[in-house]
Amino acid sequence: ALYLVHWPVVALYRYHTGRALAPLEQLVLGAVMLLLAWLLHAGVERRFYSRAGDPGPAARLPDGRFALVVAGLVAVLAAPALHAWLGDGWGWRYPRQQLSAAAIEAGEQRRFLDSRSACNLRLGTDGACAGAAIQVLVLGNSHEVDGYNFLRAIYENDPEVALVLFGGTEKCGRLRVVAGTVRAQYPACTDRFAALMTPEVAQRFHVVAVSASNRAFSRIAEPFLVATRALRAYNPSLRVMTFGSYMKTRVPCARLINETGVSAACGRPENLDYFEADPASDR
Structure with missing residues (x-):
């Protein structure tokens, strides 16, 4: 049930807003997905589920224990993603290398x-x-x-x-x-x-x-x-x-990275300047 309902929620919401999901939106949409999955399971899956061909009773975990096992698996799977999210990526994959003023100057001189x-x-x-x-x-x-x-x-x-x-x-x-x-x-x-x-x-x-x-x-x-x-x-x-440029940073991107420690600063709206659709208004 969760597999069936999770993607429409994300796709339709992104289509409506036209932007990336904020952390609070992710949490709210996650809750909506769980609710829709439960409704689909209770209203459709359980009602039309057929036990034809079932070999008989099988060993199953008590509901409380099953819930704990599922919660544990979710935590194990979510931990790496949460670590990457909070740490602005995995350091071992994308080491944060701040450029020195001399390195920036040398790079700018390579233009010529x-x-x-x-x-x-x-x-x-x-x-x-x-x-x-x-x-x-x-x-x-x-x-x-x-x-x-x-x-x-x-x-x-x-x-x-x-x-x-x-x-x-x-x-x-x-x-x-x-x-x-x-x-x-x-x-x-x-x-x-x-x-x-x-x-x-x-x-x-x-x-x-x-x-x-x-x-x-x-x-x-x-x-x-x-x-x-x-x-x-x-x-x-x-x-x-x-x-x-259709879009550029108001100050060099390298400076923003050095000041904030994250490359995401180069994409924040307050640091960007856009080319106007009407050239006359750009004068």
Whole structure:
């Protein structure tokens, strides 16, 4: 009886709420399952149970003793699951390894291993990629390297695809948009954007990949979107893609793990930020 009723209770409740079960909900649903199992046993199983072919009386435990045996078996089976639940998993399977600040920094620096040798407009090394059939410009600020790494993981070393970096804007200072042009705090960076937004650049590239913010259409990304519009005006066939996160943590996940000691902190609603369905409301 319990086998028949337990799954519909869980499935229907999860379908109604659309979320994982809280501990209190698990206890309440467990009680509901036991009640439904007893009703099914008393109202159906016992009423229609047939003893045809029964060889005769057999040794059976007294009801009280049987209940104790069942309770003991339940406790034995539940103990490992309870231990894992209370301990945030089994330590021998998933050892809790908190990362040091140096290890986190080393991991972050590995982001730049591939991009350091990439073709780069700012460094003037883009000519080495001019022979590829498909030219992709990766445009952005400090997130530019993330877009590059993503695309490189897809295309790897495909000789037909050239991934060319704009060169980022880490040394540009504050960026602003004035009358359809991009102005930087430092004139050299303003000149870089002016050189970018030209017919020659627009005709060279087939794709522009904008990787400038965790939110693809936020104000931080506006200068790069303006530059992309200018390139599209010169070359209407230019394809455009944007990178952004539907969901991200408000602070680095590694920091949350180190502060709380559990990886579950990275998934708590108060630590998450979501991408809005309407890009205009994300500005």
